[in-house]
């Protein structure tokens with residue numbers, strides 16, 4: 472967490488003041504849910520909360536969203552935006568004393584815009600001269616050893632740096648739904664390295680890796696890392712062992728079918744994830760693949776149909 476100095480208890484008190492009693496609260500995660508005022512009063516015409524608790528706030532990450540009406544009624548954003556709209560000026564003022572950085576500018580503040588390293592060279596654009604160098608050969612041999620094809624290099628704009636602070640790293644850029652760069656992965660291609668991955672500082676928990684390539688109407692594959700995602704079309708890497716709330720919400724709102732494909736040694740994690748997301752609107756839409764023994768995702772090479780996808784009890 473980047474802001475340990477914030478008095479979260481006081482933030483929760485203001486949220487309760489604005490939205491009424493909470494429905495669920497996990498103070499470790501900083502997650503709390505309320506009845507959505509728009510769902511309750513505007514949509515359903517109730518004079519009390521609808522009891523659904525659809526409005527979920529993560530006050531540590533300062534993100535919030537109504538699972539039911541965010542797309543249609545703009546009920547998502549920052550806590551500042553929420554209090555400005557539904558609270559009193561006094562509540563807003565009290566909140567800003569606790570968290571002065573949260574204002575109309577949020578969330579642009581904490582994180583600088585991600586830029587590709589200036590030394591980044593896409594594999595699809597390597598000069599004839601560079602191809603003769605040992606630096607290029609080293610990088611390209613690594614690509615071949617991971618079974619990455621030239622087609623994948625092109626599709627995912629994969630490149631490398633042979634100098635600079637990302638020296639000796641393969642770069643996989645990520646672009647958001649509007650094709651703006653939002654992240655990249657820097658994986659060392661040296662056999663001996665202290666730091667396998669060196670990635671830019673970014674608000675990772677709100678990034679959908681290469682979202683511009685995702686077709687939400689088609690089955691969405693959930694994989695662990697960015698290197699996995701290049702082997703399966705329409706897959707989203709969690710960029711870690713756990714799914715972010717942001718990705719979960721996106722899936723909840725948009726996915727028609729979800730297929731979980733984690734490494735064979737992470738079967739327990741895969742099962743837990745299955746049961747976590749197979750709920751509510753997603754019930755019955757979640758599937759899982761069990762990879763055999765030493766097979767990993769690169770071995771599939773797009774032939775996922777050969778593997779049995781299944782649903783769990």
Ligand SMILES: [Zn+2]
Nearest residue numbers: 507510537540
């Ligand atoms: Zn709502």
